[in-house]
Ligand SMILES: Nc1nc2c(ncn2[C@@H]2O[C@H](COP(=O)(O)OP(=O)(O)OP(=O)(O)O)[C@@H](O)[C@H]2O)c(=O)[nH]1
């Protein structure tokens with residue numbers, strides 16, 4: 001004699017109270033095993049309910065997992081790659097860094113944010129692929145809240161879209177970002193552009209008037225180079241080359257916008273910032289090579305600075 005179905009339902013509910021994750025899945029499985037195998041009637045309804053519980057538990061487990069998504073910040077700035085699935089975000093990450101990442105010609109290849117460091121003009125910048133941002137993300141669809149949580153800490157966004165795709169796909173993603181009240185400097189990368197005719201690019205431009213759009217193909221090194229420069233522009237940072245005793249260091253320092261010669265000195269050593277008398281400057285800020293400037297002289301991206309120490 002099987003347990004009466006009402007009793008079974010009571011027992012099942014009691015056994016599930018307070019259980020989550022794998023514990024809950026195991027209990028549901030056990031209950032399913034104990035259930036008489038009738039195809040119709042109240043026992044069949046109970047089976048359906050338990051199977052539904054199994055799915056709901058699995059989804060919840062994923063969400064719990066995703067709530068704790070974290071990307072450790074590295075490099076001078078963090079730039080997020082955001083866009084519909086399968087537009088080539090991972091491929092771009094791979095083309096610009098040393099990381100090995102799964103790419104595939106189908107959606108949702110990447111399931112979690114993936115960081116990678118890329119070197120731009122001698123400065124390391126962190127790129128982060130934010131996968132799976134879909135319509136309804138702000139309501140946590142697809143674990144969207146945790147993904148938006150990661151995006152919130154980025155310094156800028158590269159939206160990725162295929163020129164031949166329906167612009168509505170990207171617009172839906174942008175809408176979620178806006179709904180989450182995330183407002184960051186951004187550009188649009190027209191990805192996989194070797195696959196689409198020039199007319200498609202024009203259509204993308206027409207669909208997003210006023211946005212900066214960069215055609216990118218991982219097969220075209222020149223496009224990757226202009227991508228790097230655009231990313232650098234998004235950071236707003238200033239690259240300053242330091243010169244000591246007539247030698248310029250190959251790797252620049254990255255400074256926040258609005259920095260002055262005094263900030264350059266400070267980036268070398270606090271004591272130097274306190275004691276230096278002035279500087280010589282080359283590059284965009286200089287009226288002529290090696291111009292002598294004071295400590296409050298603003299610096300620009302690409303300047304070379306030699307701090308003059310007191311005699
Ligand atoms: N021809 C060409 N194919 C590309 C380019 N970039 C990516 N692909 C291909 O496009 C497919 C999707 O690339 P992924 O990098 O996995 O795309 P994704 O945006 O990371 O996708 P999800 O993680 O699933 O959202 C792969 O088959 C890539 O090989 C490109 O510039 N040119």
Ligand SMILES: [Mg+2]
Nearest residue numbers: 089090109110
């Ligand atoms: Mg991917």
